[in-house]
């Protein structure tokens with residue numbers, strides 16, 4: 001089974017991980033821009049990072065037979081300095097134009113502050129202009145409010161719903177997300193937050209249309225094999241091969257093909 005992980009921070013991962021991912025069938029990954037854990041203080045640090053994930057990381061991961069794409073954006077964890085955020089957003093389009101960059105992400109909410117709201121809207125304006133795919137991060141706390149406001153912002157900025165992944169859904173948010181024509185993402189972690197078992201239970205209840213699963217595989221506790229493990233679990237739970245393929249391959253291809261740069 002060929003697998004696409006729609007949200008993975010491979011930069012935080014070792015070559016051992018890349019080898020295991022390739023062995024487990026992961027063929028394509030998309031790396032949205034992330035927060036390094038401590039805040040960057042200069043716009044240029046963002047630009048160097050965007051170039052790194054777009055170029056070096058695509059090549060490094062590609063050497064394991066895994067195609068690597070990225071998305072460009074400022075994570076809500078890093079938007080408190082509005083001047084800095086504006087300076088980064090001013091040049092975002094230049095990096096989204098690079099060959100392996102598919103669109104905008106990950107953007108959205110962390111603590112749902114007015115500044116986060118403003119920077120989120122500014123980045124959605126870029127996405128609207130480019131009519132490109134967008135990956136939206138939803139907050140760990142107050143998640144339902146974060147999802148509701150994100151859906152409002154999509155409407156207010158006029159970005160087409162089908163261009164957007166509302167990511168990191170849970171049992172508490174999926175009903176709200178499914179009221180819209182956006183794509184619903186689930187990020188599966190080994191311990192806290194959503195597990196593969198909880199995600200598969202939601203897929204059983206809500207069906208497979210516009211559903212996407214991913215691992216995040218960032219620098220915190222996370223599992224680069226979360227998606228292959230969910231595939232194994234779906235098989236045990238009686239999903240057909242065709243249905244499994246829809247979630248881990250066909251749906252991601254349909255979503256990311258909204259960028260002409262996405263090739264499989």
Ligand SMILES: [Zn+2]
Nearest residue numbers: 007034106216
């Ligand atoms: Zn992420």
